[in-house]
């Protein structure tokens with residue numbers, strides 16, 4: 050965790066196991082036994098960001114926990130892990146997977162989900178259980194309780210924790226893709242939802258400062274980002290092909306899923322189970338285009354506009370045509386620095402409760 054340039058180490062994650070041990074009677078031995086030791090119960094770790102949605106996540110979670118315990122009954126061990134600050138969810142997840150838990154469930158918004166997903170990987174490779182290796186896989190679960198909760202929208206999931214718990218107890222899972230972003234130093238970062246470049250990324254950067262205003266933060270962020278904004282010439286390389294130039298780019302968005310910015314359907318053709326990424330490039334948008342076409346961006350009907358381009362890719366490299374620096378990059382609403390960057394898809398990388 051970095052606070053004003055000072056690195057503050059977070060404590061090693063530990064799981065508060067709210068275990069409900071079932072004691073049964075075994076007539077063959079005339080003795081009592083712990084039913085869990087006969088029928089292995091799953092270990093589910095709930096990673097809760099108490100500060101999500103301006104503290105609403107923490108409050109909702111407290112109310113939810115008794116329901117969760119009763120709903121799961123004796124089927125699994127519920128481990129509650131409350132994050133202490135930014136990046137902590139990532140450490141908790143890594144540690145939990147190494148310990149061989151069956152599921153890690155992100156409780157919060159897209160930022161928390163983003164950290165949990167990054168915890169599934171270490172230096173670009175999946176984190177494995179210490180004693181079982183690749184034989185064991187940990188599933189990802191989501192209880193969307195954030196401000197935007199944009200990833201959940203692709204699956205038409207509401208910010209309804211009871212509905213989310215039903216999904217997890219039902220236990221239906223699917224393999225989903227994960228996007229990766231490599232920086233200049235070769236470090237790899239994962240995203241689950243949408244990574245984006247330039248105006249939208251700058252708007253997201255500022256929106257993060259106005260989260261106290263709820264969903265209005267995206268409006269304030271966009272207004273602030275427009276100040277001093279200029280469309281830029283970018284070059285892209287798709288799937289290792291030739292460099293192509295796109296002039297006057299307003300925003301370039303790389304979708305593993307469909308929504309960002311609190312409900313804008315920016316990459317409407319994206320599907321986390323498609324094994325590719327959908328790239329939408331907005332060219333030469335002026336401020337009034339956003340006023341006139343905003344409804345199209347929210348509905349996902351903007352692809353028919355002549356200055357909007359769609360590409361399906363496995364990898365895409367993006368650079369400035371003339372390097373000046375300062376072109377914002379974000380993924381899943383988290384600021385990630387500036388161009389150049391390379392984006393790739395990791396197909397079927399995580400098993401997720403649906």
Ligand SMILES: Nc1ncnc2c1ncn2[C@@H]1O[C@H](COP(=O)(O)OP(=O)(O)OP(=O)(O)O)[C@@H](O)[C@H]1O
Pocket residue numbers: 098099100101102103132133134135136137156157158159160161162164194195196197198199260382
């Ligand atoms: N204990 C904590 N105190 C302060 N910040 C935290 C804490 N735990 C996590 N965070 C940070 O809070 C950020 C935002 O959390 P989260 O995404 O859950 O909610 P949100 O921003 O309201 O929702 P959304 O991202 O869907 O709009 C995360 O990026 C995370 O780094």
